[in-house]
Amino acid sequence: MSRRAEARRPRTGRATIYDVARFAGVSAGTVSRVLNGHAVGAASRRAVERALAAIGYVPNQHARRLAGARPETVVFLHCVPGDRLLADPNVNAMLLDCLRTLGEQHIMMVTPVAGGGSPDVATRTLTARLDDPALMFSVPRASTAVDDLVSRHVPVVTCGTPLGHERHVSYVTTDDRDGVQQIVAYLRSRGRRRIAIVTGPMDLPGGVQRLAGYRDAIGTFDPALVVHGDYTYASGIAAAESLLRRTPDVDAIFAASDMMAAGVLDACAQAGRRVPDDVAVAGYDDAPIAVSTTPQLTTVRIPWHRYAGQLTSQLLRRIDGDDASGVIMPVELIVRGST
Amino acid sequence: MSRRAEARRPRTGRATIYDVARFAGVSAGTVSRVLNGHAVGAASRRAVERALAAIGYVPNQHARRLAGARPETVVFLHCVPGDRLLADPNVNAMLLDCLRTLGEQHIMMVTPVAGGGSPDVATRTLTARLDDPALMFSVPRASTAVDDLVSRHVPVVTCGTPLGHERHVSYVTTDDRDGVQQIVAYLRSRGRRRIAIVTGPMDLPGGVQRLAGYRDAIGTFDPALVVHGDYTYASGIAAAESLLRRTPDVDAIFAASDMMAAGVLDACAQAGRRVPDDVAVAGYDDAPIAVSTTPQLTTVRIPWHRYAGQLTSQLLRRIDGDDASGVIMPVELIVRGST
DNA sequence: TTGTAGGCGTTATCAC
């Protein structure tokens, strides 16, 4: 790893604000003002705009940032391998919302390239020297990336409660406890008595909080009715198989994600249990798959659109120096055929 | 879109090089020197290193860049929708290679988030204000993004010939003409006389150059034996169907990508043509699919590993101020059962 | 080897 040319890097040759100023016959300050939409005389403004166009000036971001301007880039981070996250239509739609809103503020979004490698590694190397605000998804409890960022005063906003970092990180989450309580209450009202849960990963906030909601609502808690999953279809299948074997009297299974619920559905069919007659099945997220299963899934809908709005506004607030804060979005029970 | 607080952004509160210097009892220059691995007295070095650790100093990239340091970020750009590009195992492996090599130089790679939207749009909005070197894949001839970057003196390296920008953009490409000539020569040597081609998109270098190789090698050129595809399996099917119908006497089909060749194979089977007895089929890229078809595909192998090496070194050269240049990688004919 | 002084390109403050 030989050191490269130590010589000062050749000037970029790019036009600066001074070039524009000279061309327009005004001072650099004035150019900066029109660039930033501040008050400027009509004549000067015209002259500057002409110069801008003629020269093809593009501001230097680094200089801008150094001088205290708002960042023009936010970094999207997640720890889910293989772009499974972006494959989720809900997440994708929300991301598009964010992109649009941020775009209006002239802020773009980038993400580290993992290239098939672990995004965790990419994230780690990236956050080691990142200077831009970060938007993080599915942040596991032990994430050191968050610590790094926080300790360097990088504004961070997470999707979901940043377990262990609630005080230093802004976040938007959904009212998981309420959502699960609604589900359990509904199942109860339909006469279900042995209600099981397939949780998400317990190091992710969704895993923890949905289980908490379940415990709150369930009354007498039976550990035999709790199985852990990882949000995937396969884990839904496995969980249901285990439940049906272990506690044959189960008459309702709530899965903490629709993907898992779909797995549960198929496992029930496989085991010869009729849904919803023998056992009710409920999911979470109201993902597209919820309406393409048979029967369709009772689930909890997250207001993704408003969620996205909150996310970006949290981000912008942090960027503008506000303190960290969390917002909790209400959710809505969607009843379909599976219960 | 109300203007936000105009007040100077509050100081980040992050430690600067001066804090470190004060702590270590040396000057800022000295700190900078140890940071950059320049010559420093042993005592000073130790003091600085202690201070660095104690304070948890992290350099400000923007300041660094402004002062003329090498970029620590390169941007990966492509115009293929839906992450189809990253789904290609060859591309992926190469990218990993690049990531590793760049990582050794403390350079990370990011890419704009398209969020299911068109990467072209993401690229456009991004390049509009990008300041970091760019690595571009599958750059179509008309790409204005390249123009933008070049005009702003942003170092650009492309995978494949940057049609129309060869003088201002560094690139790495494969010897497509030679590869195709080898294929055609081989098919000839096996007695094939009516050799057709399914091209790639004609606005991409691979499309143009592989067709060029075909024309060079084929001798008497029959337009009826040329069908255009877009590198996808589906287009391979469509192309083969059209060829078999239009020119039933065709006895060899070369497809400009293995994915298309796989389509050709299936279309032949569908049409009741035996491969290779009735018609020989050849692909290009030596993608994983080339060995999972029946029969396996004769194809052209690209030395991805060395390719990646060239790519990063081109990038580093550009970053260090060298002029743009192109390198052409040799390719290797791989003969398998399909011919 | 080490400190000092400019400069990188931009923004914001302060007089005019």
Next chain:
DNA sequence: GTGATAACGCCTACAA
């Protein structure tokens, strides 16, 4: 409204 001018944090000639 406008022009100087001082930061911003870092790097590197230059001088000591």
